[in-house]
Amino acid sequence: MGPRQNQLDKKVNNVYKINMTHKIKDIGRRERKRQARIDELLETAMALVGAEGLDSFSMHKLADAMDLTVGAIYRYFPSKSALIAALEQRVIEALAGDLREAERAVRGRDDLGDDEPLVLLLRLAGVYHRRFATHPQQMRLIGGLLTSPDPVLRPDEADEVIVSMLAAMGVVSAALQEAADRGALKEGDPLERAILVWAALRGVEQTAKLGRHRPNLFVIDRLYRCLLDTLLIGWGADSLQITQAWTHINSESEVER
Secondary structure (H helix, E strand, O other): OOHHHHHHHHHHHHHHHHHHHHHHHHHHHHHHHHHHHHHHHHHHHHHHHHHHOHHHOOHHHHHHHHOOOHHHHOOOOOOHHHHHHHHHHHHHHHHHHHHHHHHHHHHOOOOOHHHHHHHHHHHHHHHHHHHHHHOHHHHHHHHHHHHOOOOOOOHHHHHHHHHHHHHHOHHHHHHHHHHHHOOOOOOOOHHHHHHHHHHHHHHHHOOHHHHHOOOOOOOHHHHHHHHHHHHHHHOOOOHHHHHHHHHHHHHHHHHHO
């Protein structure tokens, strides 16, 4: 192979590299634009669900809100159920992020000592409680998967959402196991307990509207604390240590204010 052939090969390789670089940049640009459109669709859909509820949501309403055709939306989501599944995944991701942040906040304290396991559990339950209060439609979106009489998602979509939800509950499950390992609770299935916390708190939050008719009876904050105390005592926690854990939580809330 002569010098001229080597030079030609180098030029061909250089041209190839330049072309491939442009193609990769074009693909990256298209993917970013596509993801931006998906984000916009999900944000608008979430706003519609928050304002009107899941039962009233439709692809036609989303298309009108976005000034698009329904067909244009189907280029990003093959069905309404696929879009709802993506919404639920977003809600779960936000919940998981809040749970991890709550765990980091407790781990960052050096004044808790033996109270840490119960303080952590109360703080994690508080994440559920706050999100039910601040994002009720989003939290109902997850619950609707389990309680709707009609299937909201296809079986494979529902399975993926449930897997994500169980993964998010992993923080709570691990905290429950740690509490048992450190003697704050009796031994028990931590995932089952994490599911019970979620389901029980969801039940309490659903009584909120009844407070309009019986304000002295349906006091959500009081019912929320009573529920957690009952669960923890049932799982072997000492009532005095629970009270001390609440003291830490309340003092922390005062600092945040």
